[in-house]
Amino acid sequence: MNKKATIYEVAKKAKVSLATVSRVLNNNKNVSIKTATKVKKAIKELNYIPNALARNLATNKGYQIALIVPEVSFSFISRVISGVVDVGLKNNYNVVLYSTNYGKDSVNKIINSIIESRIDGVIIINSEINTQAMAKLSKNDIPLTIIGTPVKGKIRSSVSVNYEKITYEVIRKYLQNNYYKIIFIDGEYNRFVATQILSGIKQAFLEDNTYFDGYLQVDESYSQSYLQIYDYLKHNKVDLIIGARDSLAIAALNAALDLNIVIAEDLDIIGYNNTKYSRMARPALSTIEVPKYDLGAKAAMQMVKMLRKEEIVVQNEVLDTYFVRRNSSKIEV
Amino acid sequence: MNKKATIYEVAKKAKVSLATVSRVLNNNKNVSIKTATKVKKAIKELNYIPNALARNLATNKGYQIALIVPEVSFSFISRVISGVVDVGLKNNYNVVLYSTNYGKDSVNKIINSIIESRIDGVIIINSEINTQAMAKLSKNDIPLTIIGTPVKGKIRSSVSVNYEKITYEVIRKYLQNNYYKIIFIDGEYNRFVATQILSGIKQAFLEDNTYFDGYLQVDESYSQSYLQIYDYLKHNKVDLIIGARDSLAIAALNAALDLNIVIAEDLDIIGYNNTKYSRMARPALSTIEVPKYDLGAKAAMQMVKMLRKEEIVVQNEVLDTYFVRRNSSKIEV
DNA sequence: TTGTAGGCGTTATCAG
DNA sequence: CTGATAACGCCTACAA
Numbered sequence A, B: 001m002n003k004k005a006t007i008y009e010v011a012k013k014a015k016v017s018l019a020t021v022s023r024v025l026n027n028n029k030n031v032s033i034k035t036a037t038k039v040k041k042a043i044k045e046l047n048y049i050p051n052a053l054a055r056n057l058a059t060n061k062g063y064q065i066a067l068i069v070p071e072v073s074f075s076f077i078s079r080v081i082s083g084v085v086d087v088g089l090k091n092n093y094n095v096v097l098y099s100t101n102y103g104k105d106s107v108n109k110i111i112n113s114i115i116e117s118r119i120d121g122v123i124i125i126n127s128e129i130n131t132q133a134m135a136k137l138s139k140n141d142i143p144l145t146i147i148g149t150p151v152k153g154k155i156r157s158s159v160s161v162n163y164e165k166i167t168y169e170v171i172r173k174y175l176q177n178n179y180y181k182i183i184f185i186d187g188e189y190n191r192f193v194a195t196q197i198l199s200g201i202k203q204a205f206l207e208d209n210t211y212f213d214g215y216l217q218v219d220e221s222y223s224q225s226y227l228q229i230y231d232y233l234k235h236n237k238v239d240l241i242i243g244a245r246d247s248l249a250i251a252a253l254n255a256a257l258d259l260n261i262v263i264a265e266d267l268d269i270i271g272y273n274n275t276k277y278s279r280m281a282r283p284a285l286s287t288i289e290v291p292k293y294d295l296g297a298k299a300a301m302q303m304v305k306m307l308r309k310e311e312i313v314v315q316n317e318v319l320d321t322y323f324v325r326r327n328s329s330k331i332e333v
Numbered sequence C: 001t002t003g004t005a006g007g008c009g010t011t012a013t014c015a016g
Numbered sequence D: 001c002t003g004a005t006a007a008c009g010c011c012t013a014c015a016a
Helices: A007-014 A018-025 A033-046 A052-059 A077-090 A106-116 A131-139 A163-176 A191-207 A222-235 A246-258 A276-280 A292-308 B007-014 B018-025 B033-046 B052-059 B077-090 B106-116 B131-139 B163-176 B191-207 B222-235 B246-258 B276-280 B292-308
Strands: A064-070 A094-100 A121-125 A144-147 A156-161 A182-186 A215-217 A240-243 A268-273 A286-289 A316-319 A322-324 B064-070 B094-100 B121-125 B144-147 B156-161 B182-186 B215-217 B240-243 B268-273 B286-289 B316-319 B322-324
Touching: A007 A018, A007 A033, A018 A033, A052 B052, A064 A077, A064 A106, A064 A292, A077 A094, A077 A121, A077 A292, A077 B077, A077 B094, A094 A106, A094 B077, A106 A131, A121 A292, A131 A144, A144 A292, A156 A292, A163 A191, A163 A240, A163 A268, A163 A286, A163 A322, A182 A191, A182 A222, A182 A246, A215 A222, A222 A246, A222 B276, A240 A246, A246 A268, A246 A276, A246 B276, A276 B222, A276 B246, A276 B276, A292 A316, B007 B018, B007 B033, B018 B033, B064 B077, B064 B106, B064 B292, B077 B094, B077 B121, B077 B292, B094 B106, B106 B131, B121 B292, B131 B144, B144 B292, B156 B292, B163 B191, B163 B240, B163 B268, B163 B286, B163 B322, B182 B191, B182 B222, B182 B246, B215 B222, B222 B246, B240 B246, B246 B268, B246 B276, B292 B316
Parallel strands: A064 A094, A064 A121, A121 A144, A144 A156, A156 A316, A182 A215, A182 A240, A240 A268, A268 A286, B064 B094, B064 B121, B121 B144, B144 B156, B156 B316, B182 B215, B182 B240, B240 B268, B268 B286
Antiparallel strands: A094 B094, A286 A322, B286 B322
C-alpha cells in the first residue's frame, strides 16, 4: 500500500465525477443517497484516505493551531497544554507546539515559521510576546489568543486568571489579623504573574495605610532559592510568606522547617497554582487554586470560534480562582 | 497586507521565471549570483513569504512530526516534550502534539488523523500503541520511534532506559544487606515501566534464591495511594519501599512519617525519575535518575535521520540511568 | 544558467 | 443532483 488512492480513482471506481466524491467527503447535502452509498463503498474498497495537504492548499487553511509555551516547563503548563490539545483535536485542529527556548529573537523566528506554515491561529502562554510579533500576526490575519494576560484588539482574545484580586483578598485578610511582616518570594520567570501578585499585595497595604517592603527575589533553582530563603529567615522575623509558585513556597517551607520555625503558628506559608505537589508537601501547602486545564481548554475554544466565524470574536475571559487552606497556614481567608 | 505575494509576483518583479525564484528559495546552486541577488531583492520588497501548504503538496511532505503522549501528564513528560520540540524545530520540523485522552480507540483515531495529515513521522511515548496501529503506520511508510520500549522492525526505532537493569542492581544491593521485606508500589498507568521494574526485582530475588511477594498496586490519586500505603505500613514491617514514580514514593514517605517510622533507619524509600520534587520532599527522596529531556531529544534526532535518509536507519538507543541517594534511604548502591 | 510546462490532490464555481 | 474545469502555489524534469 505504498501508493495511496486519490479522489480520482475513487471517482472512477464509483463511476461518478470527482466533484461528486468531494461532495460526499464533505457531507454536502446535494448528493442522492444512492450515489453517496456507491461512493462510500468505493472509498472503503480502495482504502482511500483524503490528502490533507491538497485540501489545505485548496482551502488555504492548515487546520492547525500553534501553541507557544515559555522555555521553562512549570509543572502547571502541562495541564494547560492538555486543555489546548484536547479541545483542539476535538474540533479537528492539530496543535503544533513551539517553545521559546533559544535566545530572545526566538519568538520572532517562531512567528515567521508560523506564518510560513499557514497556521490558522496561535495561542501563547503568558505573553512573552512582544508587540512587534503581535503586529506581524495581525497583519497576516492570524488570530491570537493569550493565556494569562487580558488583552484587547481585533483578532485577539484572552483567557486569564485575576491574580491581583485573589492576592489582594488574601493579603487584606492577613493584615486584618495583624500579620504585617509579609514576604513575597519571586523567581525570575513569569514576570507577568509576579507583577499582578505584587500589585494585589500593594493594594491591600495601601488600603491599610502601610507600606509593603517585603519583595524578595530568589534564584529559580531549588537549592539556591532554598539557601537564600533560609538565610533571610535566619535574620528576619516573618509572619507570612507568599511564593509566586508552589515550588517556591515549598522551598520556604523547608527552610523554615530546618530553622525550627513552627509553621502555621509562627509563620504562614502560601503558594500559587495548587500543583499536585502542594498536597504532598509536609505540612501540606496552602495555595491559590488556578484552573490550569481550563485555561488551555477555554483558550482553544475561543480560538476555534474565531477560526470558524467570519465575524471576529473578541473575548476576554477571566476564570475563577480561590484560596485553598491546608496545613501551612493558620488564617482562614 | 491581506493578500500575500506569490512566487509569480516575485518572478515578475525580478524579471525572471518562477523556476528561478524557486531555485533561490531552495538554495539551488545553479543560479548566478547576480540573478540571485535580484530575486532576493524582489522577495524583500514584496515581503514575500513562501506558502508551506503549496510546497507540502508539491513535495508530498508536511515537515511535521507527531508526538503522542499518554493521557496522564506525569511530571517528567514535559521534559520529554521539550526535548522533542527543541530538536524538531531546530531541524525544521514542526511537532504536532496528540494525547491519548479519549477512550481506548483513541490511538487508532490519532493514527488515522496522522495519516490523513500526511505527517512525516511519529514519536510515541511509552508505547500504549498497539500492533495494529503500528502496522497501519508502516503500511503507510510512516516511520515510528518509540520512547520507552526497545523495538525492532523496519521504519522503526526507539530510545529507552533500562529500568530492569538499574532496578536489579539496586535490589541486589539491598538483598545483600539483608533487606528482605521489599515492597514495590505501583500505580495504574505506565504498565510498561512497571513490568520492567518488576522484572528487575524478581531477577535479583531469583539470584538470591528467595521469592518476591511485595507487589502493591495502589490508586493513582495521591490521597488514595497515601491511605492504602498507610494502611499497609500499619500492619506490616517493611525494609524497603520502591515506588514506580517519585510521586508514589513520596506518598509512601508521608505515610511512613505519619506512622512515626524512622526513614532511612527503619525503612528505606526510593522513587523513580528524579523529578524536581524528589529534592523538595522531606526527607529528600532517593531516586533513579532518568534522562528525561534526552529521551525526547534523541528520539527526535533519530526521527529526523530517518526522515532525511532514504536508507532506513533502525536504531535502538538505551540511555544511561543511575541511582541518586538522598536522605530517604540508607544503603549506598 | 534559465525558462517552459506538467503535476501534486483537493475544493469551488459554473453550467447542465 | 451531477459533471467539467479552473484554481490553489509551488516543485521539477526537460529543454533551451
